Amino acid sequence: MKNPISRKVEYYKTLDAKDKRSFWIDGLLNNAIYIILVIFLIYTATQNSRLLSWAALANLINLVAANLPMALGIGGCIILTGTDLSAGRIVGLSAGLSAALLQGASAANKYFEGLGEPGLAMVVLVLLVAMVVGGIVGLANGFFVARFQLHPFIVTLATQLIVYGGCLIFYNSNGNNGQPISGLSQVFRSFVTGSILPPIFGQTIPNYVLYAIVVFILMWFIWNKTTFGKNMFAVGSNPEAANVSGVNVFMTTTLVHTLAGITYGYAGFIEAARISSNVSNTGQNYESDAIAACVIGGVSFVGGTGTVGGVLLGVVLLRVIYVCLTYLAVDQNMQYIIKGAIILLACSIDMRKYLARK
Amino acid sequence: MTNDSKQTRPEDRPSGRRYGLFGVSAYPQKSSLDEKQRSSMSRALSIVIVLIAAAVILLMLFSQSSPGLTVTFDTMGGSEVSSQSIPYGGTIEPPGETVRPGYVLEGWSIAPEGEALWDFEHDTVTDTLTLYAVWSPQ
Numbered sequence: 289m290k291n292p293i294s295r296k297v298e299y300y301k302t303l304d305a306k307d308k309r310s311f312w313i314d315g316l317l318n319n320a321i322y323i324i325l326v327i328f329l330i331y332t333a334t335q336n337s338r339l340l341s342w343a344a345l346a347n348l349i350n351l352v353a354a355n356l357p358m359a360l361g362i363g364g365c366i367i368l369t370g371t372d373l374s375a376g377r378i379v380g381l382s383a384g385l386s387a388a389l390l391q392g393a394s395a396a397n398k399y400f401e402g403l404g405e406p407g408l409a410m411v412v413l414v415l416l417v418a419m420v421v422g423g424i425v426g427l428a429n430g431f432f433v434a435r436f437q438l439h440p441f442i443v444t445l446a447t448q449l450i451v452y453g454g455c456l457i458f459y460n461s462n463g464n465n466g467q468p469i470s471g472l473s474q475v476f477r478s479f480v481t482g483s484i485l486p487p488i489f490g491q492t493i494p495n496y497v498l499y500a501i502v503v504f505i506l507m508w509f510i511w512n513k514t515t516f517g518k519n520m521f522a523v524g525s526n527p528e529a530a531n532v533s534g535v536n537v538f539m540t541t542t543l544v545h546t547l548a549g550i551t552y553g554y555a556g557f558i559e560a561a562r563i564s565s566n567v568s569n570t571g572q573n574y575e576s577d578a579i580a581a582c583v584i585g586g587v588s589f590v591g592g593t594g595t596v597g598g599v600l601l602g603v604v605l606l607r608v609i610y611v612c613l614t615y616l617a618v619d620q621n622m623q624y625i626i627k628g629a630i631i632l633l634a635c636s637i638d639m640r641k642y643l644a645r646k
Numbered sequence: 647m648t649n650d651s652k653q654t655r656p657e658d659r660p661s662g663r664r665y666g667l668f669g670v671s672a673y674p675q676k677s678s679l680d681e682k683q684r685s686s687m688s689r690a691l692s693i694v695i696v697l698i699a700a701a702v703i704l705l706m707l708f709s710q711s712s713p714g715l716t717v718t719f720d721t722m723g724g725s726e727v728s729s730q731s732i733p734y735g736g737t738i739e740p741p742g743e744t745v746r747p748g749y750v751l752e753g754w755s756i757a758p759e760g761e762a763l764w765d766f767e768h769d770t771v772t773d774t775l776t777l778y779a780v781w782s783p784q
Binding site for chain 2: 619
């Protein structure tokens with residue numbers, strides 16, 4: 289049983305000169321993002337050696353764990369050849385709600401003044417509430433897309449605005465007047481950012497990293513081992529053929545968006561404790577990072593393809609690049625330009641691969 | 647459904663899609679592009695990929711706003727010592743030799759009065775600062 293590398297070497301030897309050249313060109317272009325990543329890493333490490341510390345690695349793992357669930361949710365929408373622009377605002381609303389319900393008893397500007405100090409049961413309950421709230425918005429998204437054949441872009445654009453408005457109203461109600469919601473309870477904070485595990489190499493691993501691993505495994509199972517997952521890929525590839533084969537396209541589409549909404553709700557719950565002070569603007573533009581991560585990780589915009597491992601890879605790659613930019617102290621405004629350029633790059637590579645498929 | 651359903655080949659798809667990413671077919675249908683158009687588009691994309699990659703790398707290399715925090719050394723009468731640029735959270739390199747006739751260098755401190763000495767091994771830089779030489783008479 290030959291391993292893939294020796295098989296590839298043998299294949300390479302059979303190519304003539306012209307094909308050999310295109311082999312190298314294709315290899316370079318299709319892996320341009322990995323090449324950029326390596327260049328970034330090497331350069332940043334030479335400029336700021338703190339990049340190569342256990343602390344930096346732990347920080348990277350934490351960032352990946354915070355961004356992975358959302359990317360997995362949005363990945364499902366992209367596999368359906370759609371998108372979800374409301375993701376960030378759902379995270380923001382969910383974060384605000386979770387924070388307001390789980391403030392400490394003695395918090396200044398307590399949102400729900402009648403609530404006492406929450407216990408662990410309340411924390412778990414609020415997590416479920418956050419996921420339900422996200423799921424409801426996702427359900428609305430999926431319903432409008434599936435029932436009325438509306439473009440996911442326009443549906444989620446609309447729900448993005450509606451959710452943002454709701455979030456603003458929430459932050460202005462109950463005497464809060466737009467102030468940040470902070471002073472979170474100790475139980476909530478230790479549930480999310482506390483650490484069950486002992487420190488590894490001197491770094492503490494917050495609990496939300498463990499939760500992210502659970503979410504990852506769950507999504508892997510859903511995407512690969514359930515009929516729903518197979519249906520999702522089928523509908524994304526070819527809705528007509530899927531329909532003819534007996535797949536309920538309506539239910540699949542609706543459920544994919546609902547599942548995405550649930551992941552956003554969960555992400556908001558985690559985010560509330562992670563950033564510890566939530567404002568109405570929390571979550572703005574989070575979806576752009578999530579979508580970029582998916583595209584980089586091989587979830588093609590043509591639909592029908594993608595793996596959870598790819599999404600994870602995309603999130604890691606994107607985060608490493610961002611971390612490098614931080615350690616290089618690159619101007620914050622320039623970071624926007626670089627992020628946008630990387631998204632364009634990922635899409636161009638994706639398109640080029642699509643055209644080249646025989 | 648077999649595993650093949652995960653990745654149908656693009657040419658198996660119907661020629662009309664209901665919607666793509668932006669409500670229009672995001673990708674040109676394979677059947678509507680002939681070999682020549684496909685290869686010219688592919689070539690254009692290759693150029694675009696190289697250009698964007700180069701732009702990203704150049705932007706990274708040349709757009710650092712603050713390569714580090716400046717640490718200046720006030721030698722308080724001794725010979726000059728050059729300043730250093732330390733990245734956020736880093737430690738300071740022990741500065742070069744400085745001499746002041748009739749005095750011995752005790753160390754460096756963040757205050758001219760010279761109370762606590764800067765620990766070059768453990769203390770980290772989180773802002774621009776000036777270190778003052780602490781002298782004691784011979």
